[in-house]
Amino acid sequence: MQQIDHVIFRWINQWPDFVFPLFYGLSEGNKWLGVRIFLLVFLVFCLSRPKLRAPVILAILAFPLANEVCDLLKNGLMMPRPSVDFPEAIVRVNRLTSFGTASAHSANMMAVATAFFIYARPWGWGWLVIAILTGISRVYVGVHYPYQVLFGWLVGAGVAFGLAHIWELIKKRRGLQNEDHDDQLPESSAV
Secondary structure, three states, X not given: OHHHHHHHHHHHHOOOHHHHHHHHHHHHHHHOHHHHHHHHHHHHHHHOOHHHHHHHHHHHHHHHHHHHHHHHHHHHHOOOOHHHHOOOOOOOOOOOOOOOOOXXXXXXXXXXXXXXXHHOHHHHHHHHHHHHHHHHHHHHOOOXXXXXXXXXXXXXXXXXXXXXXXXXXXXXXXXXXXXXXXXOOOHHHOO
């Protein structure tokens, strides 16, 4: 299995330089002020649309939680990155020496994609493409093995599905509580 992972890593990591701007942007773009401002404007726009509130709120919660789960996994399982472990890796960003067990970038974007896919499917397809390309970008720039990206995608999707399940339980519980209160209305207010 490790041989297959290394073959896929080499194949993606050695893609030509003309794809560098796209993959570098996907890999490092979340650190840029312009991208952060765009995302803030996008979220405000989405919150103003009732059908997009649930996926936006879920994405806002799932993104940092997926990131934290990845950090815990990196500290607990301690699997090296190709930029440390693999001498022939082409590293196109700062050489990271921390553990790369599960790609947090991949998890974050998959958490957002899953949130939108659950509650606003047409938007989810676009986010899914971004999540997949972000994961591939982490291999291209040389900081994650493919299995670490896959692990990140699973973490992100799992976190978003878990939060969506909790969200639905809360909605259901609130609905039951509201019905209980309706039964207890004073007779004078009954029509």
